[in-house]
Amino acid sequence: GENVEQHPSTLSVQEGDSAVIKCTYSDSASNYFPWYKQELGKRPQLIIDIRSNVGEKKDQRIAVTLNKTAKHFSLHITETQPEDSAVYFCAASIGGGSYIPTFGRGTSLIVHP
Amino acid sequence: SAVISQKPSRDICQRGTSLTIQCQVDSQVTMMFWYRQQPGQSLTLIATANQGSEATYESGFVIDKFPISRPNLTFSTLTVSNMSPEDSSIYLCSAHWQDGNTIYFGEGSWLTVV
Numbered sequence: 001g002e003n004v005e006q007h008p009s010t011l012s013v014q015e016g017d018s019a020v021i022k023c024t025y026s027d028s029a030s031n032y033f034p035w036y037k038q039e040l041g042k043r044p045q046l047i048i049d050i051r052s053n054v055g056e057k058k059d060q061r062i063a064v065t066l067n068k069t070a071k072h073f074s075l076h077i078t079e080t081q082p083e084d085s086a087v088y089f090c091a092a093s094i095g096g097g098s099y100i101p102t103f104g105r106g107t108s109l110i111v112h113p
Numbered sequence: 114s115a116v117i118s119q120k121p122s123r124d125i126c127q128r129g130t131s132l133t134i135q136c137q138v139d140s141q142v143t144m145m146f147w148y149r150q151q152p153g154q155s156l157t158l159i160a161t162a163n164q165g166s167e168a169t170y171e172s173g174f175v176i177d178k179f180p181i182s183r184p185n186l187t188f189s190t191l192t193v194s195n196m197s198p199e200d201s202s203i204y205l206c207s208a209h210w211q212d213g214n215t216i217y218f219g220e221g222s223w224l225t226v227v
Contacts, residue, residue, distance in 0.1 A: 042220075044218050045218075093214060100144075
């Protein structure tokens with residue numbers, strides 16, 4: 001089955017800096033890669049996703065890049081703010097199949113004011 | 114995004130008892146899932162709730178411990194049976210719609226077993 005590795009497990013940055021979280025996946029059939037943000041005590045919320053026919057996608061301060069050859073994808077957050085502090089999960093799934101995503105272990109992002 | 118409601122949102126349970134968590138979606142969905150998230154951990158899939166048939170369980174999870182029902186396309190329940198402190202966790206309902214790949218999560222049910 002699919003295996004998703006996520007790094008780093010903890011990331012501490014100063015407000016205004018950029019943050020990058022990286023994930024690798026093992027199943028070349030995976031073609032859908034969502035990112036979820038989970039604030040303390042709340043549900044995971046989808047913040048951005050990318051499909052395998054696209055190499056990059058942006059939404060304001062966040063972007064996701066995908067390298068299918070290397071089987072890795074990354075979340076980029078620019079101009080970080082304290083409210084970006086949360087746990088971020090990457091996932092990989094096979095669209096058109098069961099859609100059940102395999103999640104990474106999560107990255108705890110701490111943005112210091 | 115769709116509305117996925119769970120209840121209870123939080124409960125403290127006695128060892129050896131069972132608790133049923135309910136999940137209601139505001140529209141018909143293709144698939145519903147149940148996840149467990151232990152403190153500080155990632156999301157672990159317990160099972161896929163199948164409408165009108167037995168749930169499909171992941172490795173390490175069994176029906177006797179986590180019976181699941183899904184009587185229609187918008188509702189599912191998860192029971193945590195014969196609870197022990199190791200079952201203290203967040204239990205999350207999630208759903209997938211046929212028009213996309215994304216799954217969305219309910220608010221979660223925080224269970225503490227004492």
